[in-house]
Amino acid sequence: MEIKEVIRPDLLALKPYSSARDEYTGKAGVFLDANENPYGTLNRYPDPYQRALKAELAQLRDVDPNQIFVGNGSDEVIDLCFRLFCRPGMDKALQFSPTYGMYKVSAAINNIELLDCPLTADFQIDLESALKTIEREQPKLIFICSPNNPTGNLIDQATIKSIAQTTRGLVIVDEAYIDFADSESCISLLEQLDNLIVSQTFSKAWGLAAARVGVAYSSEAVISWLNNIKPPYNVSGLNQAAALEALQDREVFTQRKAAILKEKERLMDYFNQLDWVQQVYPTQANFILIQVPEATALYEQLIEQQIITRNRSSVIADSLRITVGTPKENDILINALNNL
Numbered sequence: 120m121e122i123k124e125v126i127r128p129d130l131l132a133l134k135p136y137s138s139a140r141d142e143y144t145g146k147a148g149v150f151l152d153a154n155e156n157p158y159g160t161l162n163r164y165p166d167p168y169q170r171a172l173k174a175e176l177a178q179l180r181d182v183d184p185n186q187i188f189v190g191n192g193s194d195e196v197i198d199l200c201f202r203l204f205c206r207p208g209m210d211k212a213l214q215f216s217p218t219y220g221m222y223k224v225s226a227a228i229n230n231i232e233l234l235d236c237p238l239t240a241d242f243q244i245d246l247e248s249a250l251k252t253i254e255r256e257q258p259k260l261i262f263i264c265s266p267n268n269p270t271g272n273l274i275d276q277a278t279i280k281s282i283a284q285t286t287r288g289l290v291i292v293d294e295a296y297i298d299f300a301d302s303e304s305c306i307s308l309l310e311q312l313d314n315l316i317v318s319q320t321f322s323k324a325w326g327l328a329a330a331r332v333g334v335a336y337s338s339e340a341v342i343s344w345l346n347n348i349k350p351p352y353n354v355s356g357l358n359q360a361a362a363l364e365a366l367q368d369r370e371v372f373t374q375r376k377a378a379i380l381k382e383k384e385r386l387m388d389y390f391n392q393l394d395w396v397q398q399v400y401p402t403q404a405n406f407i408l409i410q411v412p413e414a415t416a417l418y419e420q421l422i423e424q425q426i427i428t429r430n431r432s433s434v435i436a437d438s439l440r441i442t443v444g445t446p447k448e449n450d451i452l453i454n455a456l457n458n459l
């Protein structure tokens with residue numbers, strides 16, 4: 120893939136913003152270049168390229184730091200991909216539904232038509248039909264969410280590979296929940312596929328949803344173009360520090376993840392033994408999708424008890440998506456369901 124043939128042609132002439140700190144080389148002692156306040160602790164602009172964070176991520180994921188982009192949440196990565204690759208009002212993107220709702224919203228904000236191939240009954244991609252759609256419609260972006268939200272299952276990697284090998288556009292594999300899954304990340308496919316972008320986040324297994332730190336892994340060419348179009352200081356210094364701290368405290372990460380996975384098993388067992396629950400879908404994420412009679416009524420009954428779940432009945436009939444909480448939170452849910 121030649122990157123200049125897939126990005127928006129009008130961006131080729133873009134002269135990216137050059138921040139004050141980009142414009143000097145050598146050792147600095149006194150910073151009088153960026154109109155900052157010389158007093159305080161948060162007075163300096165953060166590193167626009169998040170170098171310390173990327174150095175850690177490069178080790179963790181075994182990639183070059185130049186293959187990493189850090190965004191203000193992975194929602195920013197999604198938005199920047201639309202901006203970089205899709206001409207508003209002209210180009211198309213593709214998703215496989217039911218899936219994460221922001222692809223549609225971000226497409227609409229960027230005035231891009233979003234095509235939709237429904238997943239099969241077991242929530243996999245129908246490869247034959249997907250390839251036909253890709254040939255016919257030539258989407259610039261293809262979103263594949265794995266593990267998928269809200270269904271919780273992984274998408275077959277061989278299918279992802281076939282799609283990436285067929286399309287003349289980019290494939291974004293959204294791995295927001297990959298750290299909970301017992302599967303390898305698609306990062307391992309980056310060497311073979313230069314039109315692949317793997318998106319991950321600190322919002323889920325790393326426990327930093329408030330900090331807004333998302334990460335994209337791709338070829339150096341794609342990452343360099345994402346850097347060209349991003350807002351100069353898109354990830355605050357506080358947020359970079361929070362992500363770095365989380366990466367350095369691997370024990371907390373491991374313990375919390377284990378606690379969540381253990382509780383997930385407990386909840387799965389519980390839902391499975393309730394005879395009124397029609398379906399408990401297998402899940403590789405930190406949430407469980409269940410199908411129940413009158414899901415909306417149940418959703419509202421739970422809200423009355425201040426227990427908030429996600430009603431997904433608009434996309435999968437009579438379904439609720441339930442995030443795994445702490446043992447105490449899950450007890451509260453179980454108690455409420457027992458007393459219905």
Ligand SMILES: Cc1ncc(COP(=O)(O)O)c(C=O)c1O
Pocket residue numbers: 191192193194195219264267268293295296319320321322328331332333
């Ligand atoms: C599949 C998926 N991708 C991305 C996100 C957004 O992540 P972030 O908090 O990094 O913007 C979510 C959040 O729920 C998600 O479910």
